[in-house]
Amino acid sequence: MPRIIGFDAQLLAQTALHIISVLLVIYILYRLLFNPIRKLLAERTERISNDLSEAANQKEAALKLRTEYEEKLANINQEADEIIREAHKKALNKEKATIAKAKEEADRLLTRAQLDIEREQLKAKDDIKKEIVGIATLMASKFVESSMSERVRHQLLDESIKEMGDTTWLH
Amino acid sequence: MDVQGIIDFLIGWMENVDPKALVLAFSAIGAGIAMIAGIGPGIGQGFAAGKAAEAVSKNPEEGARPATIVMLLGSAVAETSGIFSLVIAVIILFANPLVNKEGVGIVLAASALGAGLSMVAGIGPGIGQGYAAGKSAEAVGKRPKLQSMIVRTMLLGQAIAQTTGIYALIVALILLFVNVLK
Amino acid sequence: MDFSNHVVTTVNLFGFELWITESMVNSWIIMGILVLAAVIIRIILQRRTLQAVPTGLQNVVETIVEMLDNFTVSTMGEKHRNFGPFYGGMFIYILLCNLSGLLPGPKYVESAGYIQFMRPPTADVAVTLALALITFFMTQGYGIKAKGVKNWAKGLTEPMWPLTPLNVIGELANPVSLSFRLFGNILGGTIIMGLYYNLPWFALVGIPAALHIYFDIFAGVLQAFIFVMLSMTFVSSAME
Numbered sequence: 001m002p003r004i005i006g007f008d009a010q011l012l013a014q015t016a017l018h019i020i021s022v023l024l025v026i027y028i029l030y031r032l033l034f035n036p037i038r039k040l041l042a043e044r045t046e047r048i049s050n051d052l053s054e055a056a057n058q059k060e061a062a063l064k065l066r067t068e069y070e071e072k073l074a075n076i077n078q079e080a081d082e083i084i085r086e087a088h089k090k091a092l093n094k095e096k097a098t099i100a101k102a103k104e105e106a107d108r109l110l111t112r113a114q115l116d117i118e119r120e121q122l123k124a125k126d127d128i129k130k131e132i133v134g135i136a137t138l139m140a141s142k143f144v145e146s147s148m149s150e151r152v153r154h155q156l157l158d159e160s161i162k163e164m165g166d167t168t169w170l171h
Numbered sequence: 172m173d174v175q176g177i178i179d180f181l182i183g184w185m186e187n188v189d190p191k192a193l194v195l196a197f198s199a200i201g202a203g204i205a206m207i208a209g210i211g212p213g214i215g216q217g218f219a220a221g222k223a224a225e226a227v228s229k230n231p232e233e234g235a236r237p238a239t240i241v242m243l244l245g246s247a248v249a250e251t252s253g254i255f256s257l258v259i260a261v262i263i264l265f266a267n268p269l270v271n272k273e274g275v276g277i278v279l280a281a282s283a284l285g286a287g288l289s290m291v292a293g294i295g296p297g298i299g300q301g302y303a304a305g306k307s308a309e310a311v312g313k314r315p316k317l318q319s320m321i322v323r324t325m326l327l328g329q330a331i332a333q334t335t336g337i338y339a340l341i342v343a344l345i346l347l348f349v350n351v352l353k
Numbered sequence: 354m355d356f357s358n359h360v361v362t363t364v365n366l367f368g369f370e371l372w373i374t375e376s377m378v379n380s381w382i383i384m385g386i387l388v389l390a391a392v393i394i395r396i397i398l399q400r401r402t403l404q405a406v407p408t409g410l411q412n413v414v415e416t417i418v419e420m421l422d423n424f425t426v427s428t429m430g431e432k433h434r435n436f437g438p439f440y441g442g443m444f445i446y447i448l449l450c451n452l453s454g455l456l457p458g459p460k461y462v463e464s465a466g467y468i469q470f471m472r473p474p475t476a477d478v479a480v481t482l483a484l485a486l487i488t489f490f491m492t493q494g495y496g497i498k499a500k501g502v503k504n505w506a507k508g509l510t511e512p513m514w515p516l517t518p519l520n521v522i523g524e525l526a527n528p529v530s531l532s533f534r535l536f537g538n539i540l541g542g543t544i545i546m547g548l549y550y551n552l553p554w555f556a557l558v559g560i561p562a563a564l565h566i567y568f569d570i571f572a573g574v575l576q577a578f579i580f581v582m583l584s585m586t587f588v589s590s591a592m593e
Contacts (some may be wrong), residue, residue, distance in 0.1 A: 006348070032392060254541060257541045336530075
């Protein structure tokens with residue numbers, strides 16, 4: 001007999017049957033659908049949080065490494081600067097020493113050259129004097145042979161040499 | 172004029188009427204009276220809607236959506252008194268259990284009328300639950316982050332306020348289905 | 354007008370005549386649809402071997418499951434997360450039952466028209482009473498498990514011992530109001546739609562869509578939501 005609502009044992013029986021079927025369908029959905037997906041979501045959350053914490057750790061380690069290297073880098077720069085400065089100083093010193101030595105050598109050469117030149121000068125003077133004496137003697141002997149005595153001849157010779165000595169080297 | 176004469180005049184005719192027709196007649200009156208309980212949810216839900224609109228205007232960016240959701244929830248719960256009355260009216264009209272029962276005609280008729288009258292108690296919970304819904308919507312509009320706590324408190328309070336409506340429903344169902352008044 | 358719950362067959366169980374009603378058959382149909390959908394989704398997902406980064410169907414399913422989980426967590430708190438699948442399943446079941454008035458169904462009575470729409474199973478007080486009793490037993494059961502029998506019994510005598518009958522009736526009123534709220538809403542919707550379809554033809558163009566949207570869809574979703582949320586609230590407040 002169809003009806004909309006009724007309160008009797010029929011209601012209790014149908015209610016019990018419905019309780020069983022509702023619990024059954026919820027259990028089936030639970031096993032088939034919800035659990036696998038919830039597990040998947042939980043795994044994914046865990047994986048992401050693992051990745052995140054690992055990334056944070058690695059970032060920390062990387063930062064630490066970087067500060068270390070930066071320090072070392074600063075130190076290295078300082079060391080390099082020092083080395084360069086020292087080398088520079090040493091090079092300067094060496095330069096000065098070399099220049100001084102070279103100057104000394106040059107001076108020495110110069111004085112020696114001057115001495116040589118003087119000596120050569122003297123020698124040349126002497127040679128010319130001797131030549132002139134020879135020529136003058138020949139001239140004089142030829143001139144004086146005819147008219148002068150020996151003494152006058154020697155006196156004339158000395159005067160001419162002296163004259164020649166003063167005037168010849170003027171040019 | 173004696174009182175007995177008046178009562179006989181007013182009610183005496185019922186004894187000569189076919190009991191089934193009497194029951195049906197009073198069922199019709201009972202069903203109609205039961206729907207008077209529509210007053211309560213009307214007032215309550217209107218109050219809730221007004222408070223929610225005010226909350227939306229006070230906090231448009233953040234509080235609009237939570238306030239609307241809370242208003243809908245509270246109004247739906249406030250609707251239940253009207254729904255209970257509708258259920259009793261439908262039962263009386265479509266599946267009248269008293270029509271084919273054996274008993275004194277007027278007692279069955281009065282049971283139907285009494286069931287309808289008892290559902291008028293739905294006015295109270297309707298107004299009260301609507302008031303709770305409106306105040307909750309206002310509170311959620313002010314502080315949207317507390318929505319779940321406020322909704323939980325509102326639902327608990329509304330469930331407690333529903334109890335007199337439940338009492339009325341139970342009494343109506345007993346009058347209709349259980350043979351108490353023999 | 355015939356809005357009643359027709360009896361399809363009767364079954365004789367230990368000498369007791371159990372009626373198999375229309376709403377019972379409809380509820381089995383809905384259960385079958387749900388189980389079938391779950392199995393199909395499971396097979397499709399397994400064939401594609403649940404990926405790390407989801408796409409397409411897997412995305413939709415995961416979104417739904419996550420939404421139900423968040424709904425549970427936001428009402429009951431984080432530590433009751435395990436109730437998520439239970440209430441999620443209940444919510445989907447009640448939702449589908451409420452919306453089944455829109456689906457064409459088997460013809461139980463010869464006198465009906467061409468297409469017969471299903472009578473929602475939740476328009477039968479047995480179904481809603483079953484759901485409400487599940488909640489009731491869960492509330493009391495988890496309350497006893499969380500607080501111990503003594504504390505739970507003492508909780509009924511609060512705040513003063515003369516109020517115990519009122520507390521007991523208050524506890525009993527919960528499943529009654531839950532079941533009747535759901536029953537009344539869906540039955541009312543069904544009756545109104547049934548009455549409306551008896552009007553002459555010019556009222557049947559276009560307007561039924563709006564009525565269906567309000568009574569069937571909106572009321573169905575809202576009532577399912579309220580039922581599950583109230584169940585969750587009762588269970589979680591019984592466990593504190």
